[in-house]
Amino acid sequence: MKREKIIRVIVVFMFFALAVISSPAYAAGLLTPKDSGLPVLDIKDHNVKVVMEDGYAITTVDQSFFNPHGKDLEAVYSFPVPDKAAVSEFTMWIDGKPINGEVLEKKKAREVYEDQKSKNKNTGITEKNEYKTFEISVYPVKAGQETKIRLSYIQPVQVDTSMGRYVYQLEEGGVDEEALAFWTTNEKVSGTFSFDLVVRSGYPVASIRLPNHPSAQITQKGEDWFVHLDNTLNEVQSSTGQDTALTINNQQDADAAAQPVAAIDTAFRLNTDIVVYYKHAENLPGAVDMVAYKEESAKRGTFMMTVTPGMDLQPLAGGRDWVFILDISGSMQGKYATLAEGVSRALNQLNPNDRFRIV
Incomplete structure (x- = not known):
């Protein structure tokens, strides 16, 4: 295939010294117009799928953003990737067509990105800064249209004393005050939000809990466990009088939820980390597991x-x-x-x- 016919997304990873404590979170993915003074674009949809198997967790995030402005934009998509995680996929959809990422050497990736942009071709470049946040330059973000982005990353599962832990980071935090001052955060999803996790452990799992989201749906099928969260109950309390933990984060939210016909702001808020704990069955024998590639x-x-x-x-x-x-x-x-x-x-x-x- 000739080069001029290739529509590229260039992915380049810049690894710095890991002396930093943690990364700032931007509501787990924002698309911000570059050098324009415009606010971050609205998050229309935010859907997460996690598969935990063979000692690894693979997280896939699908988001869509809307550009309400009257011109095409160059924007930066920023996502906080956990420490020790590696990005495995970056794809964006423009005019309904998927454009997959390609891993290139840093300098070469920047040259190709600038060349493609100058020719008004769809392109993007992913760089990892020292605070473990991946920043993806995307062009063009079409005027009056939605831009869909998919990011996947893989990380080792944390297990200690038979207790496993997974965190999908949504809360703000970190030590990069300069970046926090530059970026405008956006914790609202105006469309759909969902979080689905499956645990396929080689060892029997006794229980799973989500302390921040006690009303999450947890089911077991055979040896596999499934967790589901969404924002379908965002506007009202359940008929049993139990608060919907996904959306009620303080007394003000609780008062609003008690009035189903007075929903002033129905956007789902991405302001609470999704923390999943799972516990192995007791008295399991020791074991050695190996995954080769x-x-x-x-x-x-x-x-x-x-x-x-x-x-x-x-x-x-x-x-x-x-x-x-x-x-x-x-x-x-x-x-x-x-x-x-x-x-x-x-x-x-x-x-x-x-x-x-x-x-």
Whole structure:
């Protein structure tokens, strides 16, 4: 395919030192006109799907924004990505056509973006700043039309003492005061909001709870657990008199919800983090799990190993015993240096009272 026929979204990741504590949140995704003094564009829809499986959580966010202005805009889409997460997809829809992201080297990506924009072609560029916020320059945001954006990211699941935790960040917070002063936040969704999460754990899950959203729908089908939130009950209280936790965040909201015919502002507010806890069943045995990945054209791959001790395992007070088994067969010729480097790094992480053997 010729280059001039390709409509691109360029995705480039700029990794900085991770000395920053946390990232500022912009209601989990804003589209702001660039260098124009115009306010952030209205969030029409905000839908989230999360799949937790094999030690990873894959989050996919679909949002649509409306440009009410009489001209096409260049805008910046900003989204707070969790620490240790990696963006796996960025797609935007213009004139109903999906435009997928392409990972390029930083300098090359900027050159292609500026070239495509100068030719009035649809383009975007994603950069990660030091506060773990991804900023995507998008052009054009069509006048009087909706722009749909999809962002997916993958992150390791946090599990400690049989308790797993997932957070979809919506609240404002962080240490970048300059960025907070520059960006105008928008916590309202005028259309639909939904949050769907599925837990596919290799270990039995005993329970799931959402402390900030007690009325979330939680169901179990076989070994899988499902969580659902939406804003369909945004305007009224339930018939049982129980407040709808999705929308009632203070007494003022509660008073408004009690008056179903006097809904002044029906927009759903994105101002409370969605925190999901799940607990494994008790007395599970210890286990070792590994997930491997290698591209077809790659010579080397990567893997993630998760070691889960049993709950009855007593603390080790007298040091640990380690055995390093090295393959020095003919097929490993030329790789001995890599083996030695790996063992050396591991030995540097041992405690003074640990013991080891190399076989």
